[in-house]
Amino acid sequence: MVIETKDLTFKFGSQTVVNSLSLQVPQGSIYGFLGPNGAGKTTTIKLLLNLLKNEQGDIKIFGLDFAANRTKILAQIGSLIEQPAIYSHLSGRENLKNRAILLQVDESRVDEMLQLVQLTEAAHKKAGKYSLGMKQRLGIALALLPDPKLLMLDEPTNGLDPNGIIEIRELLKRLTKEHGKTVFISSHLLAEIERMATHVAIINKGELLFQGEIKELEGLSKPQVRIETANTVDAANLLTKNGYVVGEVNDDHLTVAFKSKEDTGAINAMLNQAGISVYSIHKVQKDLENLFLNITQNQAI
Numbered sequence: 423m424v425i426e427t428k429d430l431t432f433k434f435g436s437q438t439v440v441n442s443l444s445l446q447v448p449q450g451s452i453y454g455f456l457g458p459n460g461a462g463k464t465t466t467i468k469l470l471l472n473l474l475k476n477e478q479g480d481i482k483i484f485g486l487d488f489a490a491n492r493t494k495i496l497a498q499i500g501s502l503i504e505q506p507a508i509y510s511h512l513s514g515r516e517n518l519k520n521r522a523i524l525l526q527v528d529e530s531r532v533d534e535m536l537q538l539v540q541l542t543e544a545a546h547k548k549a550g551k552y553s554l555g556m557k558q559r560l561g562i563a564l565a566l567l568p569d570p571k572l573l574m575l576d577e578p579t580n581g582l583d584p585n586g587i588i589e590i591r592e593l594l595k596r597l598t599k600e601h602g603k604t605v606f607i608s609s610h611l612l613a614e615i616e617r618m619a620t621h622v623a624i625i626n627k628g629e630l631l632f633q634g635e636i637k638e639l640e641g642l643s644k645p646q647v648r649i650e651t652a653n654t655v656d657a658a659n660l661l662t663k664n665g666y667v668v669g670e671v672n673d674d675h676l677t678v679a680f681k682s683k684e685d686t687g688a689i690n691a692m693l694n695q696a697g698i699s700v701y702s703i704h705k706v707q708k709d710l711e712n713l714f715l716n717i718t719q720n721q722a723i
């Protein structure tokens with residue numbers, strides 16, 4: 423594990439903001455750290471970067487105890503929290519070059535990083551003239567300059583347009599696949615990270631509600647049969663009488679729990695035989711965004 427916390431807890435005054443969090447971030451993963459606004463994501467990230475001091479619980483990073491190895495560990499973490507620290511009157515390249523001198527990193531890394539985040543063409547443009555997405559990518563390039571093993575990003579896709587999100591997504595995928603990095607990325611929108619994350623943690627009110635591979639999260643979403651018909655109430659009654667678990671019943675469609683393809687065919691035949699015309703019938707999976715909302719609102723899945 424690249425990051426492992428055990429019962430991590432943090433309070434602002436009497437408010438417990440991070441509550442007994444045990445996180446496990448595997449090597450090489452894109453770990454999506456999800457939760458609604460105010461869930462405690464930024465606070466957790468600050469604890470993992472030593473910007474806040476943890477009060478209770480243990481943190482291990484790269485297998486080392488954080489408290490005893492802070493400097494060594496932090497030298498291997500690149501981070502981007504809130505706005506990247508960019509000089510807007512300097513070009514993207516000058517921003518990177520300045521940082522390279524400051525960190526005593528070989529200047530050849532500057533052009534490498536520009537290429538990696540696809541800013542080579544805009545390298546000589548003033549950073550103040552960059553789009554939000556370009557600024558975020560420059561921020562990531564600055565964080566990657568000393569070649570850290572782990573990248574921690576707090577809501578880097580916030581406010582980006584769809585293209586900007588895609589560019590960040592492709593960049594983070596390349597970083598894990600081709601450069602062996604581990605990426606910890608927070609977001610309050612599952613849709614923004616579900617297509618890149620390999621692992622997901624969902625927190626709310628500082629508590630961990632789910633942690634696992636993204637595939638496991640998808641597996642939690644139980645499939646349904648969606649039936650479109652003119653007479654949803656009669657259809658619901660008939661299906662209930664025959665032992666089906668009916669979900670939602672709307673004006674134009676209803677849903678029942680999916681069992682099998684054969685069973686879906688049997689439902690269709692049953693409704694037709696009762697004189698209820700079926701316009702369409704198919705299997706649907708609850709989308710992840712709804713599942714995420716259900717989990718964070720403490721509803722049954």
Ligand SMILES: Nc1ncnc2c1ncn2[C@@H]1O[C@H](COP(=O)(O)OP(=O)(O)OP(=O)(O)O)[C@@H](O)[C@H]1O
Pocket residue numbers: 434439457458459460461462463464465466610
């Ligand atoms: N410096 C502070 N002093 C007191 N309370 C704070 C402080 N910083 C954050 N909080 C509170 O801690 C809780 C968690 O905040 P945090 O910023 O970690 O959440 P978040 O999940 O990152 O949310 P967001 O997506 O809105 O940034 C919130 O209720 C917030 O009001």
